[in-house]
Amino acid sequence: MAGWLPRILSGLGCVLFMALSWAPLAAWVAAAPAGDVMEGIRLAVPDARRGQVLLETVLYAAGSSALAVMIGAGGAAYCWRCSTPLAGGASAAAVAALPFPAYLHALAWLPVFAALPSRGAGWITAGWVQGLALSPMAFLLVRTSLERMDARWIDAARVFGPDRRLLARVLTPTLGGAALAAFSMAFLLTAGDPAVASLFSRNAFAMEIFADFSATHDAARALWLSTPLILVGLVALEPLRRYWPNIAQRPGGNRSMQPLAGVPYLAAGAVLTVLPVLMLLVAVLRQSWPPRAFWAAVPLSGRDALTSAGSAAAAGLIALPVSLLAGRVVWRASKLGWWWMTAPLAAPGALAGAGLIWLWNRELWWTPYGTFWMLPLAALARYLPVGILVAAAWRSRLDPALLEAAAVLGPPWQAFVKVEVPLAAPGAVVGAVAVFALALAELPATLLISPPGSGTLSLRIYNYLHYGASSSVAALSLCLMAGAGLAACIAWRIWRRLA
Amino acid sequence: MIELSGIRKTLGGRRVLDGVDLRVAAGECVVLTGDSGAGKSTLLRIVAGLEAAEDGHVKLRGVDVATMAPHERRLGVQFQESALWPHLTLEENVAFSGKAAKGRALQCLERAGLRELAGRRPGDVSGGEARRAALARALAAQCDILLLDEPLTQLQPAARLEMAAWIREEQRAAGAACLWVAHDAEEAALLTPRIYVLAGGRLTERESVER
Structure with missing residues (x-):
């Protein structure tokens, strides 16, 4: 009997992925011929000003990603498989800080930068904030990649040399690929998001797209304008494709080992990562005790918080089956298939928003346009590939002998339902929670598609930020961090427990 | 019951199976030994349908199973790494x-x-x-073809004897053809007089061992 059930379900997962992640992007492709092609080409080729903005954006994204990888990969190398309280605390801090949006880091750092002569405005400060915000992601990706190493390799290296040699000769070559994959992911998330740069009075290329679409409501123009950034994003996807398998390796044992030297480095990374929470707490508590600002701000934004949680939960729930089924395909996909699954990551957030508007703002029997459902759709358009990548990474960590044994001992439907799905499900759950956490903080697309009366918490915080940090903003930010941090901790716990 | 003819397989640029021929009749047990990396497990995986041979034929119960899915071959298989879900x-x-x-x-x-x-x-x-x-x-399924990949490793000596006896008991009761991969000759000697050594991609029958 042919294994029709797994094939049909995988196909369904791919169709859903296409509808959710590709349709908003394909929409502007469909819209493009309607406009003037020559005008489009003129927009696609950056003039001197936009060329400079593009260059600055690429340098900003590359610099902040390098900082994220430096902090994250270094921290991961030092606390990998250590059972000391500091290493455990650093891992927990990284997990909790993973979904903190970069603009919350900016909020925490604004008072520090305000004391500088330049008042903190500039690419370097923006890059610093963005790099810190993305370092937990780099930490977790590299740490996961290190799990494939057998602790005996490390023991052997330590017998013959100091820890720095071990770091240079054994760990670095091993974690190099994962660090590049982390760099690539950080770059993609930075290049398409103009929020932090705008807070530091810098114009990122994605902001050009946002501003143009806000003024013209022309999806075709948004497409043409985005072309250079999309091309840069596609180039940045290549290291992710090439080195993602380094992260998705089967674990090489779980024996703990003595901590490596370098505790101060680790401590500095952990402090920098959790600093926003401390700064926000100070901002809330400084005003008064008990913290009245907190209690005043929460009811004020209760509806926004519910909308954020609801839309993120909807995005996560939809991402769960799609990641499970489409992850099955990515796991075995060719180079082309891999590109197809991950290319939406290269599109700037504003473009996904513009595409959704073009797609749904029309006379139909039913349309999500102007409703709450635009929010989860925007989150899925941007972050579904992340969920699928996580699910696919989990699958590749499974012992192939388990699936082979099922293939030999039972019919395909039974092997799929009883063995493959239960074994692959934890990865899909973690991927769905990752989508939830990212959706909770999504901003560039939300700014465009947010329906009247359905603002999100991140939108409110971002709007408040332009009026300067206040204890109310800090209180709201703490609420957002608590929700996102909790989701990340649950996901990590599932991963660790079932890995 | 199991009939292999001219099986060829290359792994990592190295020819691990180079024209392997083997017949195992119903109720018969054949042991494959050889050094690590000699291709014993690969041969078992080809019979199970988990890998395809580059050349040659696998016949089970007189039928060529080239297009048959693994589960359709109705095999009792023990994997080298246990592979329990x-x-x-x-x-x-x-x-x-x-x-x-x-x-x-x-x-x-x-x-x-x-x-x-x-x-x-x-x-x-x-x-x-x-x-x-x-x-x-x-x-458990009392299949008439058994493929066992080092089933006695990791067992205590007493348990090894007991499990070997159980396998033979089940195999005789079902009249099964059994292809058994054993890493060492000592384990092989517990089981059967028909022992083959896989080396250089080829099978050679070892001198019969009388128990």
Whole structure:
């Protein structure tokens, strides 16, 4: 009997992925011929000003990603498989800080930068904030990649040399690929998001797209304008494709080992990562005790918080089956298939928003346009590939002998339902929670598609930020961090427990 | 029952199987030995349908199985790494392959000395116990073709003798053709006079061992 059930379900997962992640992007492709092609080409080729903005954006994204990888990969190398309280605390801090949006880091750092002569405005400060915000992601990706190493390799290296040699000769070559994959992911998330740069009075290329679409409501123009950034994003996807398998390796044992030297480095990374929470707490508590600002701000934004949680939960729930089924395909996909699954990551957030508007703002029997459902759709358009990548990474960590044994001992439907799905499900759950956490903080697309009366918490915080940090903003930010941090901790716990 | 002719396979640029021919009749047990990396497990995987040979034919029960899916070949297989599904209990693992196995799952676990651990998951038992459970899974469905990849490794000497006796008992009862991969000659000598050595991609029959 042919294994029709797994094939049909995988196909369904791919169709859903296409509808959710590709349709908003394909929409502007469909819209493009309607406009003037020559005008489009003129927009696609950056003039001197936009060329400079593009260059600055690429340098900003590359610099902040390098900082994220430096902090994250270094921290991961030092606390990998250590059972000391500091290493455990650093891992927990990284997990909790993973979904903190970069603009919350900016909020925490604004008072520090305000004391500088330049008042903190500039690419370097923006890059610093963005790099810190993305370092937990780099930490977790590299740490996961290190799990494939057998602790005996490390023991052997330590017998013959100091820890720095071990770091240079054994760990670095091993974690190099994962660090590049982390760099690539950080770059993609930075290049398409103009929020932090705008807070530091810098114009990122994605902001050009946002501003143009806000003024013209022309999806075709948004497409043409985005072309250079999309091309840069596609180039940045290549290291992710090439080195993602380094992260998705089967674990090489779980024996703990003595901590490596370098505790101060680790401590500095952990402090920098959790600093926003401390700064926000100070901002809330400084005003008064008990913290009245907190209690005043929460009811004020209760509806926004519910909308954020609801839309993120909807995005996560939809991402769960799609990641499970489409992850099955990515796991075995060719180079082309891999590109197809991950290319939406290269599109700037504003473009996904513009595409959704073009797609749904029309006379139909039913349309999500102007409703709450635009929010989860925007989150899925941007972050579904992340969920699928996580699910696919989990699958590749499974012992192939388990699936082979099922293939030999039972019919395909039974092997799929009883063995493959239960074994692959934890990865899909973690991927769905990752989508939830990212959706909770999504901003560039939300700014465009947010329906009247359905603002999100991140939108409110971002709007408040332009009026300067206040204890109310800090209180709201703490609420957002608590929700996102909790989701990340649950996901990590599932991963660790079932890995 | 098992008939291999001219099997060829290259792995990592090295020809591990170079025209392997072998026949195992019903009720017969053949042991394959050889050095690590000689291709013993690969040959077993080709018979199971988990890998395709570059050349040659595999016939099971007189039928060429080139286009047959692994589960359609109706085999009792024990994998080198046990391959017990971690989310299922030992009983559910043993009962996986169908009604016949379901009916005999507890009986087989009892024979393997694991009756009291039937409700536990593989992560909660020792390596030796997991090995015995994997053997119970391979034997539970009473298939007429058995493929066993080093089934006695990780077992204590007494348990090895007991499990070897059980395999022979089951094999005789079902009249099964058994292809058994053994790493060392000592283990091979427990089982059968027909021992083949796989070296340089070719099979050579070793001098018969009288027990």
